[in-house]
Amino acid sequence: MQTRKRIWNLAVMLGLVSLIIASCGSNAATPTSTPSSTSLDINNWAGIEQAANGQTVNWYIWGGSDSINRFVDQFYGKALKERYNITLNRVPMADTVDVVNQLLSEKAAGKTTGAVDLIWINGENFASLKQANLLRADWGQSLPNSKYVNWANPAVNLDFGEPVESLESPWSSAQFQFIYDSAKLQASELPRSYAALKEYACANPGKVTYIAPGPGAFQGTRFVKQALFEVSGGAEQWLGKFNQQLWDQWSPKLWEYFNQLEGCLWREGSTYPKTENELHSLFANGEVDFSITQAIAGAGSLIKDNLVPVSARAFVFDDNMIGDFNYVAIPSTAPNPAAALVLANLILDPELQAAQILPENGFGLGYGIDPTKVSDPALAAKLSNAAQQLGDAATPASDLAKSLRSDIAAEYQSLIEQGWEANVLRK
Amino acid sequence: MAKWRRWLGLAPASIIIIGLFGGSLGYGIAQSLGWLPFLGQRQLSLAAYRNVLAGEQLGGQWWQALLFSLWVSLAATLGSALICLGLLSSIAERQQQYRGLSTISNLHLAIPHSVWAMALLLVLSQSGIFARIGFGLGWLDQPSDFPVLVRDRWGIGIIMAYITKEVPFLLLIGLATLRQQGREYLLVAQSLGANRWQRVRLVLWPLLAPSLIGGSLLVLSFIFGAYEVPALVGVRYPEMLATMALELFLNPDLHARAEGMAVSLLMSLIILVVIGLAWRWRRAEQQS
Amino acid sequence: MSYRIIVWVLALILLVPIAVFLIYAFAQGWFFPALWPERWDSGLFLRQLADPQLRRAFGQSLIIATGVSILALVLGYPAARVLELQTFRGRGLIYGLFFLPTVVPSVATGIGLNIVFLRLGLAGTLFGVMLVHLIPVLPYVVLTLGSSFARYDRNYEQQAAVLGASPWFVFWRVSVPMLLPSLVVAGVLAFLISWSQYVLSLLIGGGKIITLPMLLFAAASGGNQSLIASLSLIFIAPLLILLGLVARYLGSPATGATPRP
Numbered sequence: 001m002q003t004r005k006r007i008w009n010l011a012v013m014l015g016l017v018s019l020i021i022a023s024c025g026s027n028a029a030t031p032t033s034t035p036s037s038t039s040l041d042i043n044n045w046a047g048i049e050q051a052a053n054g055q056t057v058n059w060y061i062w063g064g065s066d067s068i069n070r071f072v073d074q075f076y077g078k079a080l081k082e083r084y085n086i087t088l089n090r091v092p093m094a095d096t097v098d099v100v101n102q103l104l105s106e107k108a109a110g111k112t113t114g115a116v117d118l119i120w121i122n123g124e125n126f127a128s129l130k131q132a133n134l135l136r137a138d139w140g141q142s143l144p145n146s147k148y149v150n151w152a153n154p155a156v157n158l159d160f161g162e163p164v165e166s167l168e169s170p171w172s173s174a175q176f177q178f179i180y181d182s183a184k185l186q187a188s189e190l191p192r193s194y195a196a197l198k199e200y201a202c203a204n205p206g207k208v209t210y211i212a213p214g215p216g217a218f219q220g221t222r223f224v225k226q227a228l229f230e231v232s233g234g235a236e237q238w239l240g241k242f243n244q245q246l247w248d249q250w251s252p253k254l255w256e257y258f259n260q261l262e263g264c265l266w267r268e269g270s271t272y273p274k275t276e277n278e279l280h281s282l283f284a285n286g287e288v289d290f291s292i293t294q295a296i297a298g299a300g301s302l303i304k305d306n307l308v309p310v311s312a313r314a315f316v317f318d319d320n321m322i323g324d325f326n327y328v329a330i331p332s333t334a335p336n337p338a339a340a341l342v343l344a345n346l347i348l349d350p351e352l353q354a355a356q357i358l359p360e361n362g363f364g365l366g367y368g369i370d371p372t373k374v375s376d377p378a379l380a381a382k383l384s385n386a387a388q389q390l391g392d393a394a395t396p397a398s399d400l401a402k403s404l405r406s407d408i409a410a411e412y413q414s415l416i417e418q419g420w421e422a423n424v425l426r427k
Numbered sequence: 428m429a430k431w432r433r434w435l436g437l438a439p440a441s442i443i444i445i446g447l448f449g450g451s452l453g454y455g456i457a458q459s460l461g462w463l464p465f466l467g468q469r470q471l472s473l474a475a476y477r478n479v480l481a482g483e484q485l486g487g488q489w490w491q492a493l494l495f496s497l498w499v500s501l502a503a504t505l506g507s508a509l510i511c512l513g514l515l516s517s518i519a520e521r522q523q524q525y526r527g528l529s530t531i532s533n534l535h536l537a538i539p540h541s542v543w544a545m546a547l548l549l550v551l552s553q554s555g556i557f558a559r560i561g562f563g564l565g566w567l568d569q570p571s572d573f574p575v576l577v578r579d580r581w582g583i584g585i586i587m588a589y590i591t592k593e594v595p596f597l598l599l600i601g602l603a604t605l606r607q608q609g610r611e612y613l614l615v616a617q618s619l620g621a622n623r624w625q626r627v628r629l630v631l632w633p634l635l636a637p638s639l640i641g642g643s644l645l646v647l648s649f650i651f652g653a654y655e656v657p658a659l660v661g662v663r664y665p666e667m668l669a670t671m672a673l674e675l676f677l678n679p680d681l682h683a684r685a686e687g688m689a690v691s692l693l694m695s696l697i698i699l700v701v702i703g704l705a706w707r708w709r710r711a712e713q714q715s
Numbered sequence: 716m717s718y719r720i721i722v723w724v725l726a727l728i729l730l731v732p733i734a735v736f737l738i739y740a741f742a743q744g745w746f747f748p749a750l751w752p753e754r755w756d757s758g759l760f761l762r763q764l765a766d767p768q769l770r771r772a773f774g775q776s777l778i779i780a781t782g783v784s785i786l787a788l789v790l791g792y793p794a795a796r797v798l799e800l801q802t803f804r805g806r807g808l809i810y811g812l813f814f815l816p817t818v819v820p821s822v823a824t825g826i827g828l829n830i831v832f833l834r835l836g837l838a839g840t841l842f843g844v845m846l847v848h849l850i851p852v853l854p855y856v857v858l859t860l861g862s863s864f865a866r867y868d869r870n871y872e873q874q875a876a877v878l879g880a881s882p883w884f885v886f887w888r889v890s891v892p893m894l895l896p897s898l899v900v901a902g903v904l905a906f907l908i909s910w911s912q913y914v915l916s917l918l919i920g921g922g923k924i925i926t927l928p929m930l931l932f933a934a935a936s937g938g939n940q941s942l943i944a945s946l947s948l949i950f951i952a953p954l955l956i957l958l959g960l961v962a963r964y965l966g967s968p969a970t971g972a973t974p975r976p
Contacts, residue, residue, distance in 0.1 A: 439790045443849050444816065448816050451825075452823070453827070528718070537957075537958045541932070550735055559749070596975075646976045649975075652818070692823060694820060
């Protein structure tokens with residue numbers, strides 16, 4: 001009896017002591033697997049495919065769309081397994097910023113091998129990870145399929161104004177567009193500029209709103225940025241390096257526009273939708289007349305997802321519609337970098353690129369590659385065919401091309417967000 | 428021997444709480460003081476607190492968020508407590524075990540706050556189920572005719588989400604008290620000739636007060652610090668402290684993490700002070 | 716107000732959202748001002764049920780919540796026993812300590828824990844997630860068991876011991892049966908809190924451990940109401956069943972149930 005009790009007590013004490021030791025010897029915690037990343041040679045692609053054989057790639061990706069999830073599983077998951085014997089583990093995130101935090105914490109904990117292999121990323125999240133030096137370097141332009149990417153295009157080699165520097169590889173392209181309901185409005189009644197939008201809003205009070213600019217809602221920031229282009233008389237002057245003087249000159253005009261607009265807005269501008277999907281819901285239920293999208297398929301994939309009515313169509317203003325690319329990046333702590341590289345390369349495969357823009361496949365964003373760089377005639381034909389099958393719900397390609405503008409220096413981003421908050425939201 | 432075993436009994440649970448909870452809190456404090464090793468920043472300062480309390484942009488935001496958080500949490504807590512007290516007063520003298528009521532209230536616990544908030548959104552938004560019924564009955568012509576009940580400026584949606592969720596919770600606590608000791612006292616009071624109002628005011632309320640106040644304090648601190656519901660049925664401005672803290676924390680500018688941590692620590696401090704004061708006040712009440 | 720009306724109103728408040736979720740889960744493209752969906756489709760809901768990722772998340776949620784309940788009972792039982800059956804200096808302090816996590820927002824503790832767990836090599840493991848769930852869970856288990864111990868009569872244990880029963884025998888045949896309702900209720904509450912955790916699972920699971928709330932929040936960010944409704948139903952169904960099963964215990968005064976706001 002006594003001995004049993006003593007053994008029991010001893011066991012408990014031992015357990016406690018080991019717990020305490022474990023919590024003190026913080027850095028002694030061994031990494032779960034040894035990173036093979038250091039030994040990977042990006043120029044020996046066969047070696048990378050070999051190393052990736054049998055690996056599982058953990059792809060952290062925004063998981064809010066059932067149809068995008070299915071597209072990823074069906075198109076990339078299958079191809080990875082069949083061609084390379086790689087298992088795709090799609091990790092659905094509510095917000096990409098959660099991955100940024102995960103990586104930062106791993107770094108703070110001194111981990112050299114993390115949990116994330118690949119991230120769908122762009123803009124401020126890319127800038128954060130770049131700033132914290134957490135991304136795998138020197139691979140984006142070395143992928144075999146990178147030959148299809150037009151790296152000379154500033155819209156490709158700058159991500160929200162931040163140099164890409166081979167730290168990420170493009171997946172798809174997007175351009176700012178509006179959505180209207182063709183059952184309620186004729187194409188001829190649509191506003192085609194910010195000035196016209198204000199007129200429309202004040203003629204139809206409460207029927208227009210936009211997404212509040214801010215972290216995690218780049219569409220709203222972009223909406224304001226485009227207005228800045230228009231009130232200042234053109235986008236060209238904003239290209240190039242950040243120019244404080246130019247900003248100081250035109251920002252009062254910008255806030256003047258938005259304050260005049262505010263009274264005509266939905267709920268008189270006392271509140272704004274926080275995300276693209278909140279706006280889609282307002283639009284779908286007839287609370288407002290316009291929504292916003294970035295997809296090349298326009299309203300197509302949204303219709304497929306039942307987010308908007310089937311009569312929804314996309315349109316653009318005559319000018320100042322910002323277009324850009326989005327990317328995949330590999331953290332420097334990726335446990336399976338070889339598989340991540342293979343996946344990033346697979347994404348640029350012209351055949352899969354042709355599949356991704358079609359609304360019926362559920363993704364609906366534009367090409368990450370430049371179709372003119374594809375020399376194989378069969379593949380080139382596939383790409384141009386797909387581009388012609390976007391359906392009624394997409395904006396005509398000529399309209400998109402005519403209004404396309406590229407994004408500007410990253411510094412304007414936070415100026416717009418903070419300025420809007422102080423001069424419009426809290427006024 | 429007994430002493431040793433006492434601590435042995437307490438140790439496992441205490442180690443979990445002290446070790447993990449305390450460790451994270453310590454790390455949080457370090458971050459709020461500007462210890463951000465992933466940015467190579469290791470100098471400690473109170474800059475984050477200064478920015479939050481008196482900074483040009485953050486300062487205004489902090490005080491507004493504090494006021495809004497106080498308004499929402501106090502209104503929701505008081506509302507829940509009063510409704511619960513009213514309900515309990517009207518049924519306290521039943522001669523049964525309140526089985527039906529406690530079963531239903533218990534089932535309410537099965538719905539997490541986040542799911543509850545989403546349901547509320549579907550039912551109460553300007554194009555939600557109620558608005559559609561209103562439209563079907565011809566009471567309104569378009570969504571904007573329906574009152575703004577969720578995602579509104581005054582936090583009505585948040586408050587409603589919490590009240591509907593916390594009334595069943597407080598009912599459970601109140602019913603437990605009633606079942607244990609309520610009816611005997613009420614019967615004694617009745618036989619001594621007290622009328623209904625006197626019985627409610629002089630017997631029932633003092634009886635329920637300790638447990639309901641305790642429960643309400645739990646509710647208050649929960650609402651003050653939770654962010655799921657305001658994130659789902661709230662608006663960007665005005666925002667609650669928990670939303671502000673998380674937003675700063677998730678800001679792509681990593682230096683904002685210090686401020687985010689400062690906000691959440693200040694928030695914790697405020698709620699601890701409130702709870703502490705309430706605790707002392709109750710003890711003083713009990714002793715007098 | 717009559718008792719019956721109150722019960723019905725509360726039942727209605729509970730049933731309306733569930734009904735709304737049911738309609739939305741099977742409705743397609745149902746927009747204002749349509750009072751009733753025109754198109755129905757069970758495809759999305761069935762696809763969710765068959766989705767391997769959802770099944771895995773469901774399984775992991777189940778393992779974690781069950782593990783947390785057991786761990787919380789094992790850790791909480793001795794603590795509650797000591798706290799309620801003995802008086803000693805520092806008792807109030809320790810109660811306060813256990814109470815602390817219920818009032819400090821998880822936003823404040825989440826990220827710090829992430830770092831601590833990464834250092835311990837516990838991040839991304841089932842055990843790590845269980846351990847971190849104990850922080851919000853333990854207080855409620857200790858409080859629930861504690862208020863049941865407050866009414867506990869130790870004489871039965873002493874009599875059994877005098878009659879020659881071993882401590883284990885006393886524990887299994889006297890203490891546990893006497894406290895059974897309270898233990899069941901505390902376990903269910905622990906399950907409930909663990910099942911609903913989002914932030915802590917996200918931060919400690921690090922994407923390696925995916926639980927149901929994480930799928931639900933990802934869906935919520937996408938605004939597809941049919942998807943949200945489907946996942947909400949799948950999410951709350953086990954909780955409703957579980958609470959329904961133990962309603963009898965929950966309703967009895969002896970359990971000392973301390974539910975969560």
